[in-house]
Amino acid sequence: MKLHLALSTALVLASPTIAFAKTPAKAPAKKADVKPNGSVIASGHALATDAGQEIIRKGGNAFDAAIAVSSTLSVVEPISSGIGGGGFFLLHDAKTRKDIFLDARETSPESATPEAYLDKDGNLDRDRAENGPWSAGIPGLPAALVYLAEKYGRLPLSVSLAPSIRIAKEGFPLYPRMINGYNERKAVMDRYPASKALMHQSGRDPQVGDIFKQPDLARTIELIAAKGYDGFYKGETANKLLKAVSDEGGKWTPQELGTYKVKLREPLRFDYKNWKVATAPPPSSGGIAMQQMLQIIGGGWDLNKQSKVEQVHLLTEAMRRAYRDRTIYLGDPDFVKVPLARLGSKEYAAGLRATIHPQKATPSDLFIGQPAPLEDDETTHFSIIDQEGNRVAATQTVNLLYGSGMVAPGTGVLLNNEMDDFALKPGTPNAFGVMGFEANAPKPGKRMLSSMTPTFIENDTDVAAIGAPGGSRIITEVLFGIIGYDQGMNSQQVAAKPRFHHQWMPDTIYAETDALDPATIAALEKMGHKVTVSKPWGNLQTVRYNKRTGALDGGTDPRNPVGKADVQAPVKQAAKAKAKAR
Ligand code: GLY
Numbered sequence: 001m002k003l004h005l006a007l008s009t010a011l012v013l014a015s016p017t018i019a020f021a022k023t024p025a026k027a028p029a030k031k032a033d034v035k036p037n038g039s040v041i042a043s044g045h046a047l048a049t050d051a052g053q054e055i056i057r058k059g060g061n062a063f064d065a066a067i068a069v070s071s072t073l074s075v076v077e078p079i080s081s082g083i084g085g086g087g088f089f090l091l092h093d094a095k096t097r098k099d100i101f102l103d104a105r106e107t108s109p110e111s112a113t114p115e116a117y118l119d120k121d122g123n124l125d126r127d128r129a130e131n132g133p134w135s136a137g138i139p140g141l142p143a144a145l146v147y148l149a150e151k152y153g154r155l156p157l158s159v160s161l162a163p164s165i166r167i168a169k170e171g172f173p174l175y176p177r178m179i180n181g182y183n184e185r186k187a188v189m190d191r192y193p194a195s196k197a198l199m200h201q202s203g204r205d206p207q208v209g210d211i212f213k214q215p216d217l218a219r220t221i222e223l224i225a226a227k228g229y230d231g232f233y234k235g236e237t238a239n240k241l242l243k244a245v246s247d248e249g250g251k252w253t254p255q256e257l258g259t260y261k262v263k264l265r266e267p268l269r270f271d272y273k274n275w276k277v278a279t280a281p282p283p284s285s286g287g288i289a290m291q292q293m294l295q296i297i298g299g300g301w302d303l304n305k306q307s308k309v310e311q312v313h314l315l316t317e318a319m320r321r322a323y324r325d326r327t328i329y330l331g332d333p334d335f336v337k338v339p340l341a342r343l344g345s346k347e348y349a350a351g352l353r354a355t356i357h358p359q360k361a362t363p364s365d366l367f368i369g370q371p372a373p374l375e376d377d378e379t380t381h382f383s384i385i386d387q388e389g390n391r392v393a394a395t396q397t398v399n400l401l402y403g404s405g406m407v408a409p410g411t412g413v414l415l416n417n418e419m420d421d422f423a424l425k426p427g428t429p430n431a432f433g434v435m436g437f438e439a440n441a442p443k444p445g446k447r448m449l450s451s452m453t454p455t456f457i458e459n460d461t462d463v464a465a466i467g468a469p470g471g472s473r474i475i476t477e478v479l480f481g482i483i484g485y486d487q488g489m490n491s492q493q494v495a496a497k498p499r500f501h502h503q504w505m506p507d508t509i510y511a512e513t514d515a516l517d518p519a520t521i522a523a524l525e526k527m528g529h530k531v532t533v534s535k536p537w538g539n540l541q542t543v544r545y546n547k548r549t550g551a552l553d554g555g556t557d558p559r560n561p562v563g564k565a566d567v568q569a570p571v572k573q574a575a576k577a578k579a580k581a582r
Helices: 002-014 016-022 046-057 062-076 126-130 141-151 162-170 176-189 193-199 215-227 235-247 254-258 286-298 308-329 346-354 471-486 491-496 518-526 573-581
Strands: 039-043 086-093 098-104 263-265 268-272 275-279 380-385 391-397 455-458 462-466 509-512 531-534 541-546 552-556 564-568
Touching (some): 039 046, 039 541, 039 552, 046 062, 046 162, 046 380, 062 086, 062 141, 062 162, 062 215, 062 391, 086 275, 086 455, 098 141, 141 215, 162 215, 176 193, 235 254, 268 286, 275 471, 286 308, 286 455, 308 518, 380 462, 391 455, 462 471, 462 491, 491 552, 491 564, 541 564
Parallel strands (some): 380 541, 509 531
Antiparallel strands (some): 039 380, 039 564, 086 098, 086 391, 098 263, 268 275, 275 455, 380 391, 462 541
16 A cells, blocks of 8 residues: 555656646735734833833834833833943844844953952952942943934934933932832942932932932933934043043043944844744843753643643753853853854754653752842843834843942943953852853953843744843743743733743742742652742833734733833824934
C-alpha cells in the first residue's frame, strides 16, 4: 500500500497534467489589518498618559506622544527615570512596517575604571557605585527624545515637550511612592545641596499632596526644545553638568558628554507558540533571557495544559537557567561578543530543557550569591499605539530610587546611578543581587547591561506592546505579560496578573502575596523549591489592538495607583493636517 502510494505520487508528479500546477493554487488572501480605533497609552503616571494624548490631539503620532510621555515621566517620576538617565525605545513604524530599537542607554565615562570603585581594602565601594557622581553614566534620554522628533515625529520638540515644561513649572502633587522613596534615599539626597533644596522646597521634608515644582528642570527641557541635542549635551546645560560632577569629586569630559549618541539596533525576534515576539537585544539581557525561557517552555510544554504546581515548577526552572546565562555571557555587544545565536537557539533550549527534572527542583548553588532586595520603584515603562498603527514600547530609568541622589545645580537634572549595572567588581553582586563577570565590566563608552525589556507581540489577531520596571524582575514581569495574553487575558488583566520570580541566585522563588496558594507552595517545597512570599512588585504598562476589529485596550498596573491607561477616539483629519503644515 505504501509502495502504491509512493508510486502514484511519483506518477502524478511526473504527469504532464501537472503542468497546471505550475501556477500554484492561490493561497487564501490574507485579510488586511484594519486601523486602530484611535490611540491608547499606558504609563506609570496619569499626567504622563494625559500628556501623550494631548500631543496626539494636537496632531502628533505615537512617536511625538512618546516624547511627551517620556519627558513628563522625567518630571513626575524622578524616583524612576529622568533626562539624567537613559532608556530603550522599541518602535514600530506603520508606514514602513519596520520595528526599530533605539538604544539610549547611558555610557561609561573614561574615568570609570574598575579600580575607581574599590575601597582601600580592594572591596567594591558601594557608596561610589550607588551614590553621587561616580555612580552616574553619561545620560542618553535627551538624545533619544531629539532623535525621535527628528526621524519619526511629526511635531516640533517645542510642541511635544510643552506638557513636561508646563508641569515642571506649575508642579504636581507628591504621591506616596515619591515620599517613601525619598525617605529611603534621604541620607544620600541631603548630601547634595541642589537635591536637598529641591526636596525641601516647602521648607520641610516633603509630604504627600505638596505641590512639587522644578523650575530649573523646566528651563533645561526648554533648552532641549529650542536647541535639540546641543541644548543638553553642549553649552549651558552641559557646562553645569560637568561642573556639578567635578565639584563633587567625579570626572566627566566635555568630549564624552558632547559626543553621546543613541544607537539603532536590530530588535531580537523569536516565536512563542503562535506569537511573534520583537524585543530588546543586548545591551539588554531581557530579550535573550525571555527568548531562552519561552523556548525552554514552548518546546516542551503547553503551560495552559499544566497544573498550577507544574506551571510554577517549569517556569522557575526556565528562569533559573536563563538568569544563570545572563550573569555569565551578557554585556554591551559593541565591546564583547555575546553568543546570541547559541543562547537563542532551539537546540540550546532543548539541552537546557533536558536538564529539568519534572518533579524536582535543580539546586542553583554552582556559584555564591546574596539575597536580592525587593525593588519595585525604579525605572518606568510606557506603551503607545496610535490610530495609524505606529507603536512604542519604551522603558526608561535612572536605576535605583532617585538614581545617584544628586541633582546638578541649576539644571534640575537628577543624575542616574546606572554605573551599578556594570559588574564593577566582577563576581560581586550589584544592588539587585545579580552578579556579572568580564563581559559586563566597565570600559570608556561602553553601555552597562540592563534588564529593560520593551516588547511587542503579535499573532493573527492581536498586537500588544508590553514593558515594566523592576530591576532584574523586569524580565519575568514581561514574561508573565506574554503568558497572560496567551492565556486570553485582556490588557488590564495582564497588568494585574500575580507574579513570581527566580533569578538563579539567590535560590528561591519570590512570590507575590496572592500569586501562590498554600497548597501550591507546599507542593513546590516538596519538590525542593524554596519559596519567599513577598509584597507585590512591578509596574507593568501594556496596550493592545485587535487587527481584525481595530479595538484598543490598555492595562496599567494596579500595584501603582497613579498610573493610567487611556483609550481615545481617532483624531480628526483637520488637526492632523494642521500639524503637517508646521
Ligand atoms: N537599571 C535597571 C536596568 O536597566 O535594568
